[in-house]
Amino acid sequence: MSEVTVSRPPVRGGVGESVQRPDGIPKVTGRFEFLGDMHAEGMLWGATRRAWVPHARIERIDTTPALALPGVHAVLTQDDVPGHRYQGQALTDQPVLAEERVRYWGEAVAVVAADDPETARRAAEAVVVELEELEPLTDLELARDRGEVFRHIPVRRGDPDAHGEVVVEGTYVTATQDPAALGTEAGLAIPDGQGGVDLWGPTQWTHVDLTQLAACLALDPGQVRVQPCRIGGAFGSREDLSLQTHIAMLALRLDRPVKMVYDRTESFVGHVKRHAGLMHYRHEADRDGHLVRVDAQILLDGGPYQLTSQAVIANSTFFAVGPYRCDNVFVDGYALRTNNPPSGAMRGFGANQPCFAAEAQMDRLADELGLDPIELRLRNAITQGDRLATTGQLIEHPLPTDEVIRSVTAIPLPEPEDDDEPLHLPGGTGLTTPRDRVVRGIGYAVGLKNLEFSEGFDDFAEARVELTADGAVVHTAAIEVGQGMVTVIAQVVRSVLGMSRVEVAFDHTGQIGSAGSTSASRQTQMAGNAALEAATVVRDKALEAGGGDHLDDAGVWRGDTLVTSLAALTADGPIDHHVRYRHRPTDEPDADGQGELHVDFCVAAHRAVVDVDPDLGLVRVVEIAIGQDVGRAINPQQVHGQIEGGIAQGMGHAVMEEVVLDHGVIRNASFTDYLLPTTLDAPTVEAALVEQPSPWGPFGAKGMAELPTMSATPAVVAAIRAATSLPLTRAPVHPEDIVTGPHDAPE
Amino acid sequence: MIVTLEVNGERRTAEVAGWESLLWVLRERLGLTGAKDACQQGECGSCSVIFDGQLVCACLVMAADAEGAQVTTVEGLADATDLHPVQRAYVDEGAVQCGYCTPGLVVATAHLLTEHPDATPDEVREALAGNLCRCTGYGSVLRAVAAAQGASDPAGADREA
Ligand code: FES
Ligand code: FES
Numbered sequence: 001m002s003e004v005t006v007s008r009p010p011v012r013g014g015v016g017e018s019v020q021r022p023d024g025i026p027k028v029t030g031r032f033e034f035l036g037d038m039h040a041e042g043m044l045w046g047a048t049r050r051a052w053v054p055h056a057r058i059e060r061i062d063t064t065p066a067l068a069l070p071g072v073h074a075v076l077t078q079d080d081v082p083g084h085r086y087q088g089q090a091l092t093d094q095p096v097l098a099e100e101r102v103r104y105w106g107e108a109v110a111v112v113a114a115d116d117p118e119t120a121r122r123a124a125e126a127v128v129v130e131l132e133e134l135e136p137l138t139d140l141e142l143a144r145d146r147g148e149v150f151r152h153i154p155v156r157r158g159d160p161d162a163h164g165e166v167v168v169e170g171t172y173v174t175a176t177q178d179p180a181a182l183g184t185e186a187g188l189a190i191p192d193g194q195g196g197v198d199l200w201g202p203t204q205w206t207h208v209d210l211t212q213l214a215a216c217l218a219l220d221p222g223q224v225r226v227q228p229c230r231i232g233g234a235f236g237s238r239e240d241l242s243l244q245t246h247i248a249m250l251a252l253r254l255d256r257p258v259k260m261v262y263d264r265t266e267s268f269v270g271h272v273k274r275h276a277g278l279m280h281y282r283h284e285a286d287r288d289g290h291l292v293r294v295d296a297q298i299l300l301d302g303g304p305y306q307l308t309s310q311a312v313i314a315n316s317t318f319f320a321v322g323p324y325r326c327d328n329v330f331v332d333g334y335a336l337r338t339n340n341p342p343s344g345a346m347r348g349f350g351a352n353q354p355c356f357a358a359e360a361q362m363d364r365l366a367d368e369l370g371l372d373p374i375e376l377r378l379r380n381a382i383t384q385g386d387r388l389a390t391t392g393q394l395i396e397h398p399l400p401t402d403e404v405i406r407s408v409t410a411i412p413l414p415e416p417e418d419d420d421e422p423l424h425l426p427g428g429t430g431l432t433t434p435r436d437r438v439v440r441g442i443g444y445a446v447g448l449k450n451l452e453f454s455e456g457f458d459d460f461a462e463a464r465v466e467l468t469a470d471g472a473v474v475h476t477a478a479i480e481v482g483q484g485m486v487t488v489i490a491q492v493v494r495s496v497l498g499m500s501r502v503e504v505a506f507d508h509t510g511q512i513g514s515a516g517s518t519s520a521s522r523q524t525q526m527a528g529n530a531a532l533e534a535a536t537v538v539r540d541k542a543l544e545a546g547g548g549d550h551l552d553d554a555g556v557w558r559g560d561t562l563v564t565s566l567a568a569l570t571a572d573g574p575i576d577h578h579v580r581y582r583h584r585p586t587d588e589p590d591a592d593g594q595g596e597l598h599v600d601f602c603v604a605a606h607r608a609v610v611d612v613d614p615d616l617g618l619v620r621v622v623e624i625a626i627g628q629d630v631g632r633a634i635n636p637q638q639v640h641g642q643i644e645g646g647i648a649q650g651m652g653h654a655v656m657e658e659v660v661l662d663h664g665v666i667r668n669a670s671f672t673d674y675l676l677p678t679t680l681d682a683p684t685v686e687a688a689l690v691e692q693p694s695p696w697g698p699f700g701a702k703g704m705a706e707l708p709t710m711s712a713t714p715a716v717v718a719a720i721r722a723a724t725s726l727p728l729t730r731a732p733v734h735p736e737d738i739v740t741g742p743h744d745a746p747e
Numbered sequence: 748m749i750v751t752l753e754v755n756g757e758r759r760t761a762e763v764a765g766w767e768s769l770l771w772v773l774r775e776r777l778g779l780t781g782a783k784d785a786c787q788q789g790e791c792g793s794c795s796v797i798f799d800g801q802l803v804c805a806c807l808v809m810a811a812d813a814e815g816a817q818v819t820t821v822e823g824l825a826d827a828t829d830l831h832p833v834q835r836a837y838v839d840e841g842a843v844q845c846g847y848c849t850p851g852l853v854v855a856t857a858h859l860l861t862e863h864p865d866a867t868p869d870e871v872r873e874a875l876a877g878n879l880c881r882c883t884g885y886g887s888v889l890r891a892v893a894a895a896q897g898a899s900d901p902a903g904a905d906r907e908a
Pocket of ligand 1: 783784785786787788789790791792793794795804805806807
């Protein structure tokens with residue numbers, strides 16, 4: 001995008017400014033209408049009958065007792081699905097409602113619509129579901145041995161006989177993490193009276209929902225309008241369908257609007273989670289600490305349906321080594337089918353699990369070599385001109401691994417504390433911990449991840465920029481989930497046009513083509529570049545039509561003279577341009593997992609400081625510092641917001657966040673039992689942004705919001721290791737892991 | 748059963764069923780959807796309202812117990828022309844991302860600063876520990892509270908790298 005220059009004089013609200021979100025005021029006043037706040041005239045309420053067993057054969061479903069209740073309008077099962085009976089983004093293997101078998105705890109078996117939510121809830125309970133329970137498959141090695149494999153990816157790079165003098169091995173486990181977006185799943189389906197439907201549901205990509213919905217509803221895609229939605233957070237959990245097909249089926253059957261809202265427990269079973277991982281690693285290095293060889297086996301728990309597991313395991317496999325050079329790499333990644341809850345996307349998308357394991361391995365290696373862990377990482381740091389250790393891909397663009405490590409170590413360490421304020425001690429107001437028992441630890445981790453979609457996927461984003469007398473409007477189907485893309489797109493377009501009056505319009509699937517997914521750290525670059533290219537053409541058309549050399553909110557100027565007002569310029573109609581932006585193509589991996597699979601990469605380094613009470617196993621995360629590659633910060637305040645929020649999720653997974661599974665049953669499906677970081681848990685964050693402009697991102701920007709989560713988890717656990725001298729090979733670390741000593745092997 | 752209460756200075760009456768919470772009455776009977784329902788258990792604070800001068804989780808108050816009560820919700824904080832200073836600070840400091848926690852946090856912060864305008868940073872952390880936010884990691888929230896207190900913000904001052 002090198003031909004684009006920022007217009008002069010600098011525009012208000014352009015690139016580089018901490019522009020405020022346009023939805024900020026509606027959100028602080030309570031007027032912003034989230035999905036669960038929506039209402040339609042004459043609407044009914046939906047509810048879901050679930051089977052609370054992890055694996056069973058369905059013997060009988062009887063809907064008549066539910067239908068007999070006053071106020072109940074419909075009870076639907078899998079037999080009522082009008083079209084294709086399975087959904088899924090890639091492989092359509094998930095029944096819309098359970099069919100013949102229940103494959104995970106809480107799977108939906110039937111849906112009802114009734115006059116009010118309480119009647120709907122009672123009706124759902126009244127559906128008779130007779131089950132014969134079956135043994136659930138919940139063990140990853142057993143699933144692999146039985147061939148319950150969604151995808152196996154082998155990586156074979158380099159010389160199988162190469163070996164290093166110094167060897168470290170380890171087995172690592174990461175638990176299932178819940179995205180726990182604060183808004184539960186909610187949706188509204190409104191039939192259009194002509195056989196079609198308008199649908200508002202939790203999403204990160206309306207067009208991929210559309211494909212699945214149209215097939216399941218047996219409708220032409222033009223008859224289903226998936227609407228942009230207002231949801232309370234996502235973090236990956238909205239990438240797969242939850243209640244959309246259910247409410248659309250009910251609404252179409254009854255020809256009435258139907259709304260459904262999940263409660264928190266339903267939400268736990270109603271959206272995908274971060275895959276649990278089991279990883280065996282062997283690192284070999286020479287005496288100077290240069291990596292010679294890495295062997296890894298990575299098992300991810302996909303749950304019963306594929307969803308995005310085939311892509312998540314690709315990230316785990318291809319980022320198995322992290323941001324380091326190594327010429328001999330042998331990895332086997334498996335995404336496995338089990339009766340645990342369905343897993344899918346969550347911030348970092350499969351790159352987090354191996355990052356936890358591989359960074360622990362780097363610390364072990366440093367220890368074995370007697371080298372400083374930072375020095376070891378710097379000696380191996382990958383950068384532009386190197387090859388990715390797994391796939392052999394040449395790194396063509398700036399990748400400041402060295403710089404993010406140096407910038408995080410340059411941030412001053414927090415002062416040692418000696419006060420007795422309980423909030424500054426592990427255990428807090430529980431008053432459990434005397435200051436003199438506290439041990440401080442410091443740990444580091446570095447994360448590497450891809451940007452955008454990989455492996456040959458045709459990845460594109462559409463945008464249309466329209467210039468009228470009132471200013472410019474950017475049309476997009478990209479989904480704003482709270483991350484701030486709405487300001488980023490507007491800022492990019494303001495800087496291109498030289499105009500402040502720019503708004504973003506979120507279109508439904510009938511109004512514009514796909515923007516692709518709000519995931520993979522991709523919308524800043526993808527929706528951003530689509531908007532940038534469309535705006536560039538609009539500007540050029542406007543300058544030509546107006547006969548000038550630059551544009552602003554007044555109109556077209558030649559030098560210091562306004563030659564054509566915006567009103568005159570657009571008197572015959574808006575000036576507009578539509579773009580379908582594609583990033584450069586990528587390859588599918590060959591049989592050895594080799595190829596140019598990725599468009600681009602980003603990197604971050606974390607330093608965690610923790611205080612540990614070794615007697616009780618309590619941890620206080622004091623501070624997390626980060627050096628982060630951002631290309632260029634389009635909105636610095638939002639970049640810091642993504643960093644702080646991402647770090648809280650990563651540290652949560654290090655010390656508290658775990659979906660506790662007992663033979664497929666979730667034991668903590670509520671906010672009372674699934675612990676999320678609060679203001680008392682969240683650390684102070686110090687951030688250093690490394691700005692090496694991307695040659696192709698809008699104004700040099702890169703996607704950045706996943707990395708703050710990724711390497712935060714291993715950094716915190718490394719810091720606890722440093723404080724306790726325990727191996728701690730499992731995330732999250734529980735108090736008993738610290739109190740009762742080494743837990744080197746998974747159960 | 749009929750419940751009569753004062754919400755944001757207005758007398759309101761609602762026909763309610765025995766199982767209904769104050770949160771349900773506000774959202775579904777009175778059309779005030781500002782307070783959110785994220786956990787139903789008093790754990791997240793997204794339903795925070797001020798109830799006879801106390802900060803409560805509206806999901807834990809039975810509708811029947813709201814008879815005669817004075818309730819302030821997020822919709823009642825701003826006046827016709829101006830945002831409440833806490834609301835302004837949340838917008839300015841970027842403490843709003845998805846915004847689902849925001850109504851509860853804004854109400855809890857406004858209540859805190861009425862009761863303890865000079866709350867220390869530790870006291871602020873403790874007071875807001877009942878309000879979960881999944882997006883922000885709380886840094887911007889704490890800066891917003893400090894800004895609303897009119898205090899200079901030591902954490903924010905050295906934040907820019
Ligand atoms: S909904 Fe009331 S505290 Fe969570
Ligand atoms: S801004 Fe999303 S939960 Fe707080």
